[in-house]
Amino acid sequence: MIKNITNLGDAALYCDFGDKVNKEINSNVINCFKNLQKAKIKGITNISPSYNKLIISFNLAEINYQSLKEKILKIKFENFDYEISEKIEIPVCCDEEFNLDSKRLTSKLNISEEEIFKIFFDKDYYCYMTGFIAGMPFLGDIEESIRLKRLETPRVKVPKGAVGITEQFCNIYTFESPGGWNILGNTPLKIFDKSKKKNPSLIKPGDTVKFFKISKKEYLNWNE
Amino acid sequence: MNKPYFEIIRAGINSTYQDNGRNALYHIGIPYSGAMDKRNFLISNKLVKNEKFSAAIEFAYQGPLLKLKNSKANFVITGDVNFNIIRKNSNIENGNCYETYTLDPEDQIDIISTNRSVYGYFNVQGGFDIDPFWNSYSINTKAKVGPNNGEKFSIDQKIFLKETTNNFFKKKINYINSKIEYIRVIEGTNYNYFSKEAKNIFLSKDFKVSKLSDRMGMRLEGPKLKNIVDTNIRSEGLIKGVIQVPADGNPIIMLSDHGTIGGYPKIAVVITADYDKLVQLPPGTKIKFKSINLKEAENIYNLYNLETENILNQI
DSSP, rough: OOOOEEEEEEEEEEOOSSSSOOOOHHHHHHHHHHHHHHHHHTEEEEEEOSSSEEEEEEEEEEEEHHHHHHHHHHOOOOOOOOGGGOOEEEEEEEOOOTTTTHHHHHHTTTTTTTHHHHHHHHHHEEEEESSSSSTTTOOOOOOOOGGOOOOSOEEEEEOOOOEEEEEEEEEOOOOEEEEEEEEEEEOSSSSOOOOOOSSSSOOTTOOOEEEEEOHHHHEEEOOO | OOOOOOEEOOOOOOOOEOOOOOOOOGGGOOOOOOOOSHEEEHHHHHHHTOTTTTTTTEEESSSOOEESSSEEEEEEEEEEEEEEOOOOTOEEEEEOOOEEEEEOOTTTEEEESSSSEEEEEEEETBBBBBBBBBBBBBTTTTTTTGGGGGGGOOOOOOEEEOOOOOOOOBBOOOOOOOOOOEEEEOOTTTTTGGGHHHHHTTTTSOEEEEESSSSSSEEEEESSOOOOOOOOOOOOOOOOTTTEOOOTTTOOOOOOOOOOOOOOOOOEEOOGGGHHHHOOOOOOOOEOEOOHHHHHHHHHHHHHHHHHHHHHHHH
């Protein structure tokens, strides 16, 4: 599963699962993450899964790289089934005021706005990881026909709730933040809610996300 | 009796509660946060006899101006900080760091500035009356978590103290924040993305701490570091101390409130033992990097940790 473990600085292990980004490799990363959470090894302070890497941070006062690596290599990894993974439906309003990159999308992709929405809303997306800012989900894969690069000049402020696409991925800005993704809509749903102390992130790695289109009226009256 | 509190007359530039930080939430996008300069944070708690990881108030550059209400209080300031105590009768006393002072109701503390450093810590005997959030008292202003609704302090707010005793004591140590000649690093996972020349530049030339530095990151200016493989990597986890180099060739060091995922190549990582000193370097400071190996970094850390424990044990 883990192809290689190296050190990242003096207080983290860098586990490499390969170069490709796909659901299979990412499932291995998440599975490893869940096993490590369960193993509760003393000294580990944080575990960050991503597309195809897993970074394990530890407290250097309690353990060091070599002994933690040995402990991890000894763990008998179980296969978690994904019953715990959820399918989450996210409403998105693509009204003019929220569809910030409409012109860029239609001209660069050379397809109509209607067609872009149809392609985008048709598919279920897999959550590879969450982070950068609290609760931001990195979802994929979007159809090849609507893939494009990040903005040449990132926005200083992307509004909270913005739904964006870039390359094979889509995401949701859980807070107002700088960012360079192509924005096509906005969700009224609270994706990160700190008042839900145990489960602040609506979307977790391994979950499936289905976006559905709503009108501006529905957006404004959205009640959680 | 009315609860004792400090009235905030001036909030300072970036004053927040901080403690030892918040663990195990990287995977949802929440970084450690916590006191930037851990050693000065720990000393502040020890000097007022609080629990090791009780919350302190961290300030940057200019600290708050506070007026005590309803009770006496015993406080300390750590770091390299210029501050005054303004007594009720308008007498002004010059304060010394690493020394406790007792305040009467209506006395004020004016934390004027940090000297050639960035962060300082203000702590009171008995501690602040706040609740933890996700097992930590640290304020993360980006995700808006922690006490004070995850916001930095603002004018006219009140800082409530736990009920204190009248059993105050005087404590004092001599401690000098030593300066650092160079920042020691370990090669990063993308070290070989950079040209031979770029690696040489990175480990020999001066870099200047830019004004665009805060609790999230320290941006550096200097000779550009040329990438010969790819200016982007697949987004992956970040940790404190990682030095990322975006396409423009200017390094950025990730600090305690950093974004948890990043897509720029990692040229190096600052060793844990040098972190406290790194974060104290104000904009305009010139720094040099020195590359060491993992074993050396671990040894240096053990010494640093021992030194910190020795300082704390002497109090």
